[in-house]
Amino acid sequence: MKMRNGQRKKQQGGTQTLDTMRRGEHCRILGIDDDRARGQAIRFGMGEGALLSCITKVPAGPLVMRSGRQEIAIGRQLAQRIRIEHLDPQGSC
Amino acid sequence: MATCHTPTPTRADAAAPAAARTIVLAGNPNVGKSVVFAALTGTYVDVSNFPGTTVEIFRGRRGELEIIDTPGVYGVGSLNDEEAVARDVILTADTVVNIVDAVHPERDLFLTLQLIDMGLPMIVALNMADEARKQGVAIDRDLLEDLLGVPVVEMVAVKGEGVDELLARLPEARPGHADPALDADVLPLAARIGSRAEAILVLEGDPVIAERHGIEPHASADCVYTARRARVNDMVGHVLTTTTEGAGLGAHVSYLMMHPLTGLPMLGALLWLMYKVLGEWVAGDVVGFTEGTLMNGYYEPFMRGLVSKVFAAGSAGYTFLAGEFGVVTMTVTYLLGVILPLVAGFYLLMALLEDSGYLPRIAALADRSLTSLGLNGRAVIPLILGLGCVTMGTLTTRILGSKRERFIATALMAIAVPCSAQIAVISALMARVGGWYALGYFAALLAIFVAVGTVLNKLTPGVSTDLLIDLPPLRVPRMGNVLRKSSTKVYHFMKEVAVFFLAGAALISVLDITGALTWVQTVAQPLTVGWLHLPKEAATAFVMGFVRRDFGAAGFFTMNLSSAQLLVAMVTITLFVPCVASVMVILKERGWRYLAGLLVTSVSGAFLVGGLLTRLLEVLR
Numbered sequence: 001m002k003m004r005n006g007q008r009k010k011q012q013g014g015t016q017t018l019d020t021m022r023r024g025e026h027c028r029i030l031g032i033d034d035d036r037a038r039g040q041a042i043r044f045g046m047g048e049g050a051l052l053s054c055i056t057k058v059p060a061g062p063l064v065m066r067s068g069r070q071e072i073a074i075g076r077q078l079a080q081r082i083r084i085e086h087l088d089p090q091g092s093c
Numbered sequence: 094m095a096t097c098h099t100p101t102p103t104r105a106d107a108a109a110p111a112a113a114r115t116i117v118l119a120g121n122p123n124v125g126k127s128v129v130f131a132a133l134t135g136t137y138v139d140v141s142n143f144p145g146t147t148v149e150i151f152r153g154r155r156g157e158l159e160i161i162d163t164p165g166v167y168g169v170g171s172l173n174d175e176e177a178v179a180r181d182v183i184l185t186a187d188t189v190v191n192i193v194d195a196v197h198p199e200r201d202l203f204l205t206l207q208l209i210d211m212g213l214p215m216i217v218a219l220n221m222a223d224e225a226r227k228q229g230v231a232i233d234r235d236l237l238e239d240l241l242g243v244p245v246v247e248m249v250a251v252k253g254e255g256v257d258e259l260l261a262r263l264p265e266a267r268p269g270h271a272d273p274a275l276d277a278d279v280l281p282l283a284a285r286i287g288s289r290a291e292a293i294l295v296l297e298g299d300p301v302i303a304e305r306h307g308i309e310p311h312a313s314a315d316c317v318y319t320a321r322r323a324r325v326n327d328m329v330g331h332v333l334t335t336t337t338e339g340a341g342l343g344a345h346v347s348y349l350m351m352h353p354l355t356g357l358p359m360l361g362a363l364l365w366l367m368y369k370v371l372g373e374w375v376a377g378d379v380v381g382f383t384e385g386t387l388m389n390g391y392y393e394p395f396m397r398g399l400v401s402k403v404f405a406a407g408s409a410g411y412t413f414l415a416g417e418f419g420v421v422t423m424t425v426t427y428l429l430g431v432i433l434p435l436v437a438g439f440y441l442l443m444a445l446l447e448d449s450g451y452l453p454r455i456a457a458l459a460d461r462s463l464t465s466l467g468l469n470g471r472a473v474i475p476l477i478l479g480l481g482c483v484t485m486g487t488l489t490t491r492i493l494g495s496k497r498e499r500f501i502a503t504a505l506m507a508i509a510v511p512c513s514a515q516i517a518v519i520s521a522l523m524a525r526v527g528g529w530y531a532l533g534y535f536a537a538l539l540a541i542f543v544a545v546g547t548v549l550n551k552l553t554p555g556v557s558t559d560l561l562i563d564l565p566p567l568r569v570p571r572m573g574n575v576l577r578k579s580s581t582k583v584y585h586f587m588k589e590v591a592v593f594f595l596a597g598a599a600l601i602s603v604l605d606i607t608g609a610l611t612w613v614q615t616v617a618q619p620l621t622v623g624w625l626h627l628p629k630e631a632a633t634a635f636v637m638g639f640v641r642r643d644f645g646a647a648g649f650f651t652m653n654l655s656s657a658q659l660l661v662a663m664v665t666i667t668l669f670v671p672c673v674a675s676v677m678v679i680l681k682e683r684g685w686r687y688l689a690g691l692l693v694t695s696v697s698g699a700f701l702v703g704g705l706l707t708r709l710l711e712v713l714r
């Protein structure tokens with residue numbers, strides 16, 4: 001259903017970006033390609049290596065991610081610059 | 094990421110300084126710093142649930158101690174204004190009281206460890222202990238104290254629990270167990286610049302601090318941050334036990350608020366409610382009383398009487414002080430009779446929204462639409478405030494992440510957002526002509542809002558920042574907080590703008606006395622009559638609209654316009670220049686070039702749209 005997101009260039013090694021997450025899915029952050037956001041995300045506890053779950057995906061809008069009891073809204077464009085690894089059984093379609 | 098949790102004291106646990114003088118409260122946003130500040134100082138300042146609504150610093154005293162509240166930050170550095178402000182205050186601290194949200198230790202301890210690495214004498218206040226219990230989160234306080242190497246006090250700030258213990262243990266504040274892995278780099282640097290705290294910041298690549306010492310910032314921020322994050326996670330693993338996974342009703346409501354299908358109707362209902370309360374009740378009944386009965390009925394005649402004892406009625410001095418735009422009559426009436434009730438109503442509602450945690454969720458919901466206007470979801474705050482008073486909204490653009498966003502948001506408000514005083518008059522006028530025209534008015538404004546935003550997004554140089562905000566838990570607002578918070582904001586707002594209102598009124602009076610006003614009215618007539626097909630008196634309303642937006646609209650009351658003419662007049666006057674007070678604030682915040690550009694655009698845009706609308710409506714008949 002979210003195939004249109006798949007058109008975005010898939011990064012090497014099966015890496016995907018945060019915007020491919022769907023509600024209820026889990027992922028691990030591999031890297032954030034945005035200097036400003038990286039510092040902020042590490043402070044929040046959402047830096048490299050953090051485990052997140054997607055609790056809301058506003059259509060074409062931000063993703064709301066949860067790590068622990070912490071909820072963070074991440075703009076869609078920024079999400080495209082966050083590399084992740086899907087952690088669900090059949091994470092990549 | 095090789096750090097272990099074994100507490101290796103890196104410095105002798107020297108006895109804390111006997112009389113700590115400057116106590117700085119530091120912590121993440123929404124952890125209760127302001128409540129603790131109030132509990133300590135007795136004055137209450139600002140409670141906010143939206144990350145970054147205050148960049149101001151608040152100071153208070155308790156006996157010998159000076160206590161400073163800082164903006165909430167997730168770390169100290171130069172990432173944004175709040176961080177820079179917090180950093181500079183923290184660097185002046187004799188003792189740091191680090192407030193930690195017991196529900197979110199994995200987030201909050203990052204700042205804690207940074208402060209400890211900076212070697213600052215500190216004490217940790219583990220706040221929200223009640224909330225933590227409710228959510229099944231338990232923190233081993235004694236172990237945390239051992240691991241950090243600083244005193245840890247449990248608190249429920251809103252109930253005043255733990256305040257006495259915090260005060261009692263304040264003298265025990267000391268530097269904690271810093272990451273020994275940092276020493277190799279930090280110690281030489283600290284010796285060189287004379288401050289361990291600043292050495293850490295330089296090591297983390299803070300360009301401002303590095304420049305202060307005339308050295309290059311180090312490029313090891315990522316490395317230091319990653320190691321610190323690992324230490325936090327490790328520490329949390331040891332001290333934290335959770336019994337329930339806290340995702341109940343709140344999580345569901347939160348989801349509904351942010352999903353467009355349910356969130357938009359909720360937002361619509363909220364705006365309608367705000368309109369009912371502010372646009373109808375406050376702007377109508379309350380202002381009717383404060384402005385009409387109190388100010389016009391008692392205050393102004395009294396002042397005119399006083400002034401006429403010194404200046405003859407009709408003289409320049411009389412006109413200046415007590416004439417139509419008099420500095421001691423109309424200005425004061427407007428400030429106290431109109432602006433004060435509206436702004437108070439607005440800040441009260443905003444405080445309710447902030448304290449409940451709804452506001453950041455509106456930001457998430459609106460983010461998508463706002464990105465196409467070059468803004469991100471955060472801009473809902475100034476935009477909603479702009480509906481109250483454009484001046485208020487313009488001041489709040491300070492919270493936006495980039496100059497580009499401030500540029501766009503200010504222009505949008507000045508051009509296409511009617512203020513509540515104006516909405517009130519406009520709805521009264523529109524009530525006469527029926528629903529379709531009223532709908533047409535709001536539709537036209539919305540279209541213009543989107544059009545202006547889209548164009549500005551294309552034309553404005555630079556890049557806008559992306560939404561990245563923390564969503565605080567949904568809470569039932571506490572009336573005490575809401576009242577104290579909004580009253581402080583109202584006070585600061587009134588203090589900040591009063592002088593602009595005065596200056597603006599003085600300016601208009603001068604124009605009036607010198608005859609420039611009549612001249613403008615005559616010159617504008619071809620435009621109003623020829624182009625907009627309005628009666629020639631419309632010019633007066635436009636000039637009045639510059640003084641007070643609602644005056645402008647009210648000027649059309651007596652003109653006997655057709656429904657179509659009324660719609661044209663309302664749209665044009667809304668787009669037309671913002672009132673003189675917001676013009677002054679825009680000048681202060683954005684500079685004169687910006688202001689000049691804005692004025693030219695909004696005046697020409699207003700008449701262009703008005704004329705086109707006139708013709709469209711004439712064709713439609």
Ligand SMILES: Nc1nc2c(ncn2[C@@H]2O[C@H](COP(=O)(O)OP(=O)(O)O)[C@@H](O)[C@H]2O)c(=O)[nH]1
Nearest residue numbers: 122123124125126127128140141221249250251
């Ligand atoms: N349940 C609970 N709520 C608290 C406590 N302390 C503060 N709050 C609430 O947390 C919110 C944020 O507090 P505030 O002092 O504005 O945080 P600041 O941003 O750190 O200054 C407010 O709604 C407070 O009522 C506490 O100990 N327990």
Ligand SMILES: [Mg+2]
Nearest residue numbers: 126127139141
């Ligand atoms: Mg505060």
